Amino acid sequence: MKAPERYYDFEKDISGCGVFGVIHKKRGLIPGDLPIRSMACMHDRGNGLGGGFAAYGIYPDLADKYAFHLMCDNQAALDKAEDVLKHYFTVHLSEPIPTRKVVTIKNPPIVTRYFLSIKKERPAEVRELGEQDYVVGAIMHINHKVPGAFVFSSGKNMGAFKGVGFPEDIADFFRLDEYKAYIWTGHNRFPTNTPGWWGGAHPFTLLDWSIVHNGEISSYGINRRYLCEHDYLCTLMTDTEVVAYELDLLIRKHGLSKEMACKVFAPPFWDEIARMPKQEREVYTALRMTYGPALLNGPFAILVADNTGLFGLNDRIKLRPLVVAEKGDMIFMSSEESAIREVQNDLDRVWMPKAGEPVIVHLEA
């Protein structure tokens, strides 16, 4: 799309962070207590200005419905957002997200969740869209056009919970100890400025995708222009938004595998490519030529989850920590080994993935 006026004039959040993820390959349910204790162990990687979790498998009874989590500054914003939702969707259930009062969490927004399916009689202006584009369009409508309202989770049988605070306090606020999930990710944030906006915390989500990210993407300037060419507007000024939209573009729209998407984010070096056998060399040469503007350059460790699994990835020269561990059917990924040991000391295997080498875990069946 044509870049909006003054698209170049943006200010990006910069932050250091801690990340944690755990997956049970056979969809065994992991209590919320585990990721909470892990994140609490990495308390010092954040500064109380952002914490959050994503959990998969938490809404089994409504697993076929889009679970929208909304945060609204006031009742009026919520009412407006609800009108938009009803315009696009059939609402099966709406309720406040259960919370408890926590001393350290100041002025939380109103948090509400909706379980939705697409209307049989779709509004005329979006009738032609594919299902996922339709849902994304509705999310963008609320996030860009309804002041004070923000959809911070929109997948099926999954949910993100996040806000301004240390992750253990956010977990307390959202009563995450009462949830069980087969994939958890967690995030602890250390922003260098204080936007103090709940929507800016991680995980960042789009449909089923959730991302937690530690790093600063130095290629952000070109990544966001590349995304704009492909009709994604980066408005949140976070690196993570770029990761989310690129995943959506590469995997959902261009049909690349997770492995290939990871190689777009952190491609092999040209001298490695030169040493590859012909078929592989052609693949990676073409990948770098075509998707160069999507390369994520700069230090990062990201964990990405969706309804099929979890993967972790470092930048090409591993400038941010990421450690992976295995225990039976469970795989842990974390900024620090201590956070894994805190919840599972007897590990079968612990390793540091190499720079740019993705660790991809698929859920079985």
Next chain:
Amino acid sequence: MLFQPINRNYHDFSIVRDKDLCINCKVCVRQCSYEAHYWDEARQRVMADSSKCVGCHRCEALCPTSAILIQKKHSDFRENALWRPQFLKYIYKQADSGGVLLTGMGSPVNIPIYWDRLLLDASQVTNPSIDPLREPMELKTFLGAKPQKLEFTKGKDGNPKLKTKLAPQLELNYPLMFSAMSFGSINFNLHIAMARAATELGICYNTGEGGLHKSLYKYGKNTIVQVASGRFGVHRDFLNAGAAIEIKIGQGAKPGIGGHLPGEKINAMVSQTRMVPLGSDAISPAPHHDIYSIEDLGQLIFALKEASEYRVPVSVKIAAVHNVAAIASGIARAGADIVAIDGVRGGTGAAPGMIRDNVGIPIELALAAVDQRLRDEGIRNRVSIVAAGGIRCSADLVKAIALGADACYIATSVLIAVGCTLCAKCYTGKCPWGIATNDARLAKRQNPEVAAQKMINLVHAWGHEVEEMLGGMGLNSIESLRGNRDKLRAVGLSETEMEILGVKHAGR
């Protein structure tokens, strides 16, 4: 001296000779192709006629006793903000000659240089800068049309296999090429030097519109062959000799006009290569007479692709003019793989000074506008952008890439590397440095081996500096800088200029 023409004494330089140091060895006399130095039989010593001096500094550089100093002439006209001396001199000359004022090299006039108003970023604390001496740093660049997306199939071994067919590409080890300078405008020694340097460096040089001498065909992998309005030296073998074909529509130093290689420069070798008669003027028309609009350009692009069996990318070079963004978009849609844009400060072997100094727009603005337009239209991947015209140093190159260029063309810098002092008299064919001349006595001042090594050194040096700047920004691959205008900040530019460049002001 009333019998002298009015401009006789209004020359640009004074030759100052230190009598104590001068040993009357006559090196200066032999070196000066403009005959500014001469042997005075009566006085039995070397004398000088400053009015003939072009300020090339050849004599100064070669004087064994450092006896010569070339200075600006001190006699100043009365100060006048409107009627600056250059305009008086133009008028005196034209009142004498009745002709168009010719000049060479890029424009020296004070057109804003945006490179100087753009500053680069560097990493501090939140992301580490990368040391290119310890970590890989990648400058490899591919020019040509890229697909919107890739498709893969599973190979026999279960690994992905590329299904998408790629357009032909030009592979470069540096985001840099030697720009078009025709054989004829510069001599054969420099053409061999460029060919050898480009081959050694893994980049390309451009033949310009003077054809390609048969003996240089072996450097084809690193050669871009140019087709311009005069079609000089264009034939089937020529089109298939290079790694890319470039259609030259315009040149930054002289947008809208053709070219003229005077007959004096056309010796046997030039005549054979250009396929023009010995000693006759080679005149390139202003337009291509088979391109009167965009659809005609499309036909020529595909005619050349057919002639080269779609093996090489086709580039279209235009001068940066007012509607450059729309024109570039049209060129992309007409099927070009590369669009090269030459800014108002681009060099030339000969151009009317009025055109050079007044027609066209700065490359920085043109480049920014073109890159943004192609992105807005969703066709940026279909064409690579090469920026040219006044790239003076590696920082200019880095800034051009951050604005959106895939690569830059350099030519003036290359000539300076082999000794050019920008005296701007290329059109006389008497270049004392042996560059813009086909006079065998002068041309032999350029040793191809030495010249090639100077060019190689220059690109190596720039490469190292680019790597340092990239690493400083926390990037380890040039594609992450390409179009990454967030790495640029403006100092002292207006809102409009910043909007066109797509950069914020420093401090924001």
